[in-house]
Amino acid sequence: MKKLAVLIADICGSTALYENIGDGPARQLIEKGIATMVGEIAAYQGLLINTIGDQILCTFPHPEAALQAACAMQNAVKNSKFEEGHVLQIRIGLHYGDVILENNAAFGDTVNVTARVAAIARANQIMTTKAVFAALPPDLKEKTHQFMSADLKGKLNPYDIFLVVWEQDDLLTTCFNIPAPRRTQVNKDELALFYCGQFVRVNNERKMVTMGRGDNCDIIVHNNYASRQHVHCEWRFGKFFIVDHSINGTYIRFSDNTVISLIRQEMILQGSGAISLGHDNFDISTELVEFLINPSA
Numbered sequence: 001m002k003k004l005a006v007l008i009a010d011i012c013g014s015t016a017l018y019e020n021i022g023d024g025p026a027r028q029l030i031e032k033g034i035a036t037m038v039g040e041i042a043a044y045q046g047l048l049i050n051t052i053g054d055q056i057l058c059t060f061p062h063p064e065a066a067l068q069a070a071c072a073m074q075n076a077v078k079n080s081k082f083e084e085g086h087v088l089q090i091r092i093g094l095h096y097g098d099v100i101l102e103n104n105a106a107f108g109d110t111v112n113v114t115a116r117v118a119a120i121a122r123a124n125q126i127m128t129t130k131a132v133f134a135a136l137p138p139d140l141k142e143k144t145h146q147f148m149s150a151d152l153k154g155k156l157n158p159y160d161i162f163l164v165v166w167e168q169d170d171l172l173t174t175c176f177n178i179p180a181p182r183r184t185q186v187n188k189d190e191l192a193l194f195y196c197g198q199f200v201r202v203n204n205e206r207k208m209v210t211m212g213r214g215d216n217c218d219i220i221v222h223n224n225y226a227s228r229q230h231v232h233c234e235w236r237f238g239k240f241f242i243v244d245h246s247i248n249g250t251y252i253r254f255s256d257n258t259v260i261s262l263i264r265q266e267m268i269l270q271g272s273g274a275i276s277l278g279h280d281n282f283d284i285s286t287e288l289v290e291f292l293i294n295p296s297a
Helices: 014-021 023-038 063-079 109-120 130-135
Strands: 002-011 047-052 055-060 090-102 105-107 126-129 144-150 159-164 190-195 198-202 208-212 231-236 239-244 250-254 259-262 266-268 272-277 288-294
Touching: 002 023, 002 063, 002 109, 014 023, 023 047, 023 055, 023 063, 047 105, 055 063, 063 090, 063 126, 063 130, 063 159, 090 109, 090 130, 109 126, 109 144, 109 159, 126 130, 130 159, 190 208, 190 231, 198 208, 198 231, 208 272, 239 250, 259 266
Parallel strands: 090 126
Antiparallel strands: 002 055, 002 090, 047 055, 090 105, 126 159, 144 159, 190 198, 190 288, 208 231, 231 239, 239 266, 250 259, 250 272, 272 288
16 A cells, blocks of 8 residues: 555546547547546656546656646646647546555545545546645645535545646636735635636625626636626625626526526525526536635634
8 A cells, every 4th residue: 555646537528529529530539638648647757547438547656746747637638739620628636645556456545535526626627635735835735726625425524625726828817926815725705716727706806707708708608508798796795796697597506406597687696506607507517617605704
């Protein structure tokens, strides 16, 4: 048994690929996506354990190497030019703990927790645990934000889940070089919005964020059901409101899986969940805006 960092990454939307472009082309595209991810493992002292379908599992000697490899994988897939202009998106989960390596396979609770964390992640996201965060050097801790407390299957206590901001060239992500106190967490009286690697805060300083298909929105959502100026979130009277301006409506799924629809209405946001613009479909992760509110202590 060894203490190792475990990384699980998979390609999002592979089922839709098979349906949309056919079995042969989809299979080739997924294989190239897998090869792109695998190509980043060795540079960070990683070991590929296996590939299953559209997913890879690998281990690293320490969390720092695993997180760097995860960022490298995301960037490699993002910057790759696949045939016919196809775009691939991946999601990654990380955890750190005791692992049994036997007969070219990995076993144990750490592997199981990593799989649960990877399942929480959405397209273009890297999710990790407190065990990884605690072992990171300060410069890499700067790239993480405490995202949620999740109940993982088979676990008595919730796990603190952290989101890694890896797109350094995205103007809407948190800039790693801007000094800000405790920027690795969602602060009190703050709404955090996450979409495809973007991370935007709504608070007393930035009181409103707009979302929609229009180029002038703060968060541009790639969704044909969304209006150009679809919805906005705002800080008002000490609470966070979501206000719909759209034709097709806005759907909010809360952490308890309750779904509320708004059409030209507004409501107060609480807790955490996901926002779908224009249709009640929470299966297409690339169209969802995740939200998290850290209430006053």
